[in-house]
Amino acid sequence: MTGFTTMIRKYRHILTIALALAGIGIMAYYDYCDTACSYLRGDICGIDLKWVGMAFMAAVIVFAAFKQTAFVRMFLAAGLGVEVHLYAFQLQNDVYCPFCLAFSVLLIASFVVNYEVPSAWRGDRRRMWLYFLGEVNFPMFKINKLPLLLISVLAYLLILVTFNGSVTPAYGQEPIKGIPALGKGPYEIIIFADYFCPPCRRIDTKAEPLFKEILVTGQVQLAFIDVPFASAAPVYAKYYLYAVNADPGVNNVFHVRRVLFNAAQDKRIQKENALIDYLKEQNIKWLAMDEKSVFPLLSASIKEHKVDTTPTCFIKYSKDNVKKYVGDDKIWEGLTQFKDHLLTQKK
Template sequence: MTKIIKGIEKHHNILTIVLSGIGIGLIAYYDYCGSVCSYLKGDILGIDLKWIGIAFMAAIIFFAIFKQDFWIRAFLSTGLGVEVYLYAFQIRNEVCCPFCLAFSIIILLSFIINYKVPSAWYHKRSRMWLYFLGEVDFPMFKIQKLPLLLFSLLGYLTILLTFSGSVIPAYGQESNHRVPTFGKGDYEIIMFTDYFCTPCRRIDIKAEHLLKELLSSNKVKVTFIDVPFNKTTPLYAKYYLYAVNADSETDGVFKIRKVLFDAAQGKNIHNEDQLIDYLKKQNISWKKMGEKVVFPMLNAAIIENNINATPTCVIRHSAADIKKFVGDTNIWKGLTELKSQLIKN
């Protein structure tokens, strides 16, 4: 154990650089979206939290390269204060972001690797609580034995006063109306997806045949709700509603969704004129309707079902029989279980 501790102390800068690199990778992966796209977003003074996270880790790497241990400990202590607030934010909003938790663990591990027992503990034990996170010296400012707890409090107070976060996306607000639903039956399948979400596209392709099969049983009705995780999603949702208004047949609906997914992820279209041109090239026709009247209904469904990640599938049989599946793997399992259940019945 002693050898391990000495090894960590000797190579703490290298380990810090590696962990910080992993942290940047986590943020990039979260932004790209692996198996579930979670809607947990925030900013500090208008700057997206992910960019602040990347800048934070880049600063840690910079200080580690030049062996500026006092700056590393100060920054990591500040980061701990920020993470305490973000933990509380997730608990308060009843949402869990695995990537955010992993990022906080990286900060904690980096802090532990760079931790040094404060000398103040040896001189006055009554002040141990003030120095339990350690201390730092800033020779250039002629400051010695500054408690790192102060930096943690600074980080916490800064994000408390400047952070703006959300866990449930929203469309524009207007009057209520009906969201397009297909099929009929006692079972209702509601698919919450975002055209810019990779696993959403994956499950949409994989489940198409199964959903058509369930619809043909006349025991199931299906509703697709576009969740605006991406700022361009409301534009896509509008043309989905337009296209369904022109062609609400099952094959037509799935074709529309495939084309919109291709436009979002294959062509990376964010402009309305470009989207219109692409839809025309794919022979998608549409008929305008009052989409702003439908958007509040989408909001209501998102909030009612507490949707904070995509893809999410809600299967409702009755008020007492509601199942929720998050992630493409779990959704596929839920849909196949429903098929087996319908066959037995």
């Protein structure tokens, strides 16, 4: 055990850098989105938590590279305090982010790699609780035996007042008219998507020919529900409704969705005026309507189906046979199975 500890101490800076790089990689991958975008969101003073996490690990790398162990340990202790609050937030809302949990495991591992038994324990065992996370010394600031628990508590209090998190997407508007849908029939398909979500764009593009094919059968009703994950999503939903109000045809609906996905992910448009200019540039026609009468329906459907991830698809074969698919790969499997079912029924 002593040999293992000695080896850890010898290579602790390299291990710390490797773990921090892995943390940055996880957050970068999360930012891009795997096969689904989760609606567990958070920011600190308006800065997305993913970017805060990457900046945090970058700072750890810099200090570790220059072998500033005291600063590394202080940063990691602060990170532990932040993670306590983020864990509590996920537990409270019963929604968990695998990327965030993996990031926290790497942070804890980094802390363990840099842990040192505090010298304060040798002087007074009664203070063990205060120093159980360790201590740091900053001679240049004339600070000695600073308990890392204090750093963790301060970080916890800071995140408590600066963190803004949400798990339930909603439009927050009032009463009702109807959600636009394509086709009619005994079967129903509902696609919950976000124009800023890469997997949503992938499945929308991939499934478009299939959607058109099954709509021709006259057996299917297809509805797209825009989930307001991104802050600009309600504006995009508004102009989708306007465009469908002007021309509810199948080809126009899919064309409008392609343009909106391009605007969100290629052009990264956030402001309404910029979106209007882009839609005009793409020759998208729209007819204004009372979108406030539709937004509550969208929110109600999101809540009813307990959607916290995009893309999510529900295929309703019957009242008692409803199948749910999450992520573009699973949705594609579900849609192809449904298409096969339609062909079987036709025979």
